[in-house]
Amino acid sequence: MLRLIDGPNFSGRTTVLRNAITAARNGDGRSAAYVGPEVFTSFSGLASTVASELDLVGDGCVGQIVSALGIEPLLDRDLSTLSGGEEVLCAIAAGLACQPMRVALDCVFEQLDHGRRERALGALCGYCVGEVLLADNRSREWADGVAAPEPVPAHDGNSVRFDAIDGEAPVPARPEHLSDILISGLRHRYEHGRWVLDDLQLRLCPGTIVHLAGENGAGKSTLAKILVGALVPSAGKVQCNGAVDPWKAPGRLAAYHFQNPDTQLFRSTVREELLAGARVCGRSGDVVAELVDAAVIAFGLSSVLTIHPHELPFSMRKRVAMASTFACGTPWVILDEPTLGQDDHAAGQIATYVRRTAEAGIGIIIISHSQPFVDRLPHQRISLAHGKTDQQEQHAYGCRS
Amino acid sequence: MNTTPTARGRLAGSLMAVAGAVITTSPLLLAAGYVFLLPVLLIGAVFRAHLRFLVIVVLPVAAFALVVWPFVMGAPPGEIAGSNPAGAFRFASATVLRLMFVGGVVQACVLAIHSRDLATTFRRWGLRGEWLIAALGATVLAPEMKRRADRVFTAALARGLLPNRSIWSRLRVLPTTLMPLTAWSLRAAISRADNWHERKLLDRVDALAGRPDPGSLVVSGALVVAAIIWLCASISLRWRIL
Numbered sequence: 131m132l133r134l135i136d137g138p139n140f141s142g143r144t145t146v147l148r149n150a151i152t153a154a155r156n157g158d159g160r161s162a163a164y165v166g167p168e169v170f171t172s173f174s175g176l177a178s179t180v181a182s183e184l185d186l187v188g189d190g191c192v193g194q195i196v197s198a199l200g201i202e203p204l205l206d207r208d209l210s211t212l213s214g215g216e217e218v219l220c221a222i223a224a225g226l227a228c229q230p231m232r233v234a235l236d237c238v239f240e241q242l243d244h245g246r247r248e249r250a251l252g253a254l255c256g257y258c259v260g261e262v263l264l265a266d267n268r269s270r271e272w273a274d275g276v277a278a279p280e281p282v283p284a285h286d287g288n289s290v291r292f293d294a295i296d297g298e299a300p301v302p303a304r305p306e307h308l309s310d311i312l313i314s315g316l317r318h319r320y321e322h323g324r325w326v327l328d329d330l331q332l333r334l335c336p337g338t339i340v341h342l343a344g345e346n347g348a349g350k351s352t353l354a355k356i357l358v359g360a361l362v363p364s365a366g367k368v369q370c371n372g373a374v375d376p377w378k379a380p381g382r383l384a385a386y387h388f389q390n391p392d393t394q395l396f397r398s399t400v401r402e403e404l405l406a407g408a409r410v411c412g413r414s415g416d417v418v419a420e421l422v423d424a425a426v427i428a429f430g431l432s433s434v435l436t437i438h439p440h441e442l443p444f445s446m447r448k449r450v451a452m453a454s455t456f457a458c459g460t461p462w463v464i465l466d467e468p469t470l471g472q473d474d475h476a477a478g479q480i481a482t483y484v485r486r487t488a489e490a491g492i493g494i495i496i497i498s499h500s501q502p503f504v505d506r507l508p509h510q511r512i513s514l515a516h517g518k519t520d521q522q523e524q525h526a527y528g529c530r531s
Numbered sequence: 532m533n534t535t536p537t538a539r540g541r542l543a544g545s546l547m548a549v550a551g552a553v554i555t556t557s558p559l560l561l562a563a564g565y566v567f568l569l570p571v572l573l574i575g576a577v578f579r580a581h582l583r584f585l586v587i588v589v590l591p592v593a594a595f596a597l598v599v600w601p602f603v604m605g606a607p608p609g610e611i612a613g614s615n616p617a618g619a620f621r622f623a624s625a626t627v628l629r630l631m632f633v634g635g636v637v638q639a640c641v642l643a644i645h646s647r648d649l650a651t652t653f654r655r656w657g658l659r660g661e662w663l664i665a666a667l668g669a670t671v672l673a674p675e676m677k678r679r680a681d682r683v684f685t686a687a688l689a690r691g692l693l694p695n696r697s698i699w700s701r702l703r704v705l706p707t708t709l710m711p712l713t714a715w716s717l718r719a720a721i722s723r724a725d726n727w728h729e730r731k732l733l734d735r736v737d738a739l740a741g742r743p744d745p746g747s748l749v750v751s752g753a754l755v756v757a758a759i760i761w762l763c764a765s766i767s768l769r770w771r772i773l
Contacts, residue, residue, distance in 0.1 A: 161730045161731045162729045163729060170719065171718065171722035171726070174723065175668060175675070175723045176664065176668055177646065177649075177650075177671065178646045178674060179647070181646075185650070186667075186732075208674075210674075210675060210679075211678075228731070230729075230730070355685065358688075358689040360685045360686070360688040361685070380688040380693065381688065381689055382691060385689070385690070392711060392715050392718070393682045393686040393711060393715070394711070396686075396690070396692065396707050396710060396711055458690070
């Protein structure tokens with residue numbers, strides 16, 4: 131049986147799911163499985179590959195679960211090399227493999243594309259012997275006819291009050307240098323892997339919102355890491371403002387908001403975190419203050435400025451990471467699954483803020499599987515498949531000058 | 532053809548091989564044993580890892596031992612300095628060869644196990660419960676930490692906190708990058724402890740002993756016989772029994 135747990139951020143959905151799992155475990159002695167937004171921690175930590183993880187936790191019918199989820203090609207992959215969506219599917223498989231009485235999925239479906247979400251739902255309904263509890267901020271986008279949502283009463287146990295995101299907040303100052311990004315012959319593959327990007331040709335115009343679409347594992351995050359300068363491609367060129375190849379000066383052309391915020395929070399308070407990015411490019415104190423103030427107001431962080439970022443809940447850590455990305459004040463901002471863990475209201479406000487930022491002349495690249503979120507924005511869609519875009523030439527030469 | 536030994540054959544062969552290497556003081560026997568070990572490392576697909584071990588660990592130790600004992604001390608331990616340079620050279624070369632051999636045996640024994648068979652193999656070696664979890668966790672800890680650190684460095688690069696991926700740059704920002712790494716690891720450890728409890732992982736890994744061993748009895752037998760011969764040769768040479 132599938133049950134949807136419905137409620138906004140901080141309403142207590144995670145508490146409900148956790149309690150349900152504890153009750154199931156204590157009840158009849160059978161196992162239960164929880165998969166949260168920090169998906170990697172759902173793995174046992176005792177196995178290196180997908181196959182060995184499933185073999186370790188699985189009781190039986192592992193093969194059927196694997197084919198129901200369509201993850202056969204991932205079996206020999208190292209767990210830490212999976213993309214966000216692939217990680218979710220493998221975590222669901224590991225959860226189902228232990229034949230649990232109850233499975234709880236907390237904001238993980240948001241990372242799946244449409245096809246994989248359907249497969250995951252089918253596998254959950256087919257192989258969970260008991261109950262599937264699903265909390266998902268985007269469930270209204272896909273859950274029609276699947277199950278009726280059950281509202282969750284607002285949770286009053288939070289010791290810290292969080293402000294809402296304000297999409298109408300002032301946008302960052304327009305950066306001095308704005309230019310097209312010209313990508314030519316870009317190729318990349320990871321060690322012993324297939325070509326994730328294969329002779330990619332693209333032209334990205336400043337002040338536009340680009341939706342980088344594609345299935346899980348299509349190479350979207352890889353392209354983003356190359357643009358930001360964090361990854362050196364196997365071959366190819368990226369040109370912008372006459373400068374070549376962002377990996378020679380990382381973090382100057384674009385700022386990247388990672389799917390998992392925990393990797394990019396380095397400082398001991400939220401304020402320090404926001405200041406760190408803004409100071410990187412050697413800006414004056416006034417500009418830094420302006421960038422940070424704008425980010426604080428926009429992402430509702432004024433009440434948590436002195437708090438350690440890692441003490442905040444996932445959705446707030448995601449907001450802090452997003453705010454620090456905007457506070458960098460770079461000509462381009464890349465947002466990887468910006469609505470992950472954010473409820474409908476927050477997602478709407480993020481959309482408004484992104485639109486206004488683009489109108490101010492900053493280029494935005496969005497990687498998201500939430501189509502309604504993307505549809506709220508005037509955007510250019512670039513679809514990646516097999517390391518190429520669907521309309522290479524159009525993207526390469528069709529840009530307004 | 533199945534070239535994988537059974538879990539118990541692997542352990543017995545390895546223990547006898549290491550015992551033989553500890554007992555013998557003959558560089559010639561150690562060299563012979565090492566030559567026999569090389570094809571085992573090749574078949575187990577751990578030869579590259581062994582080469583890395585030779586370069587990173589053995590080479591510096593060898594350079595130091597083969598200079599200090601024959602040329603600086605001029606005698607093996609327990610003798611008057613400068614009295615026996617040839618004996619010192621024999622001692623140094625035996626030490627280096629022993630290190631190469633024991634390192635190779637441990638790599639052939641543990642690293643050659645397919646990740647899918649790791650838990651069942653450890654279980655058959657007699658590890659159970661928390662010891663088994665600790666052993667399994669130890670095998671994946673280093674690569675996982677390396678990859679996590681890599682993700683953190685990637686994020687630091689993306690933020691412009693690092694100019695490039697060089698070792699020097701990484702060392703410079705190490706204090707900054709340790710924070711997300713530690714916070715991430717602690718959070719993962721707490722979540723995993725819950726998950727193990729919820730999924731009854733301790734019961735599951737204990738039940739692994741009941742699974743059939745995919746290893747070949749012939750290969751195990753051959754390995755154990757070779758290890759017995761090696762051990763007997765070591766004992767007989769050391770105490771001149773034969």
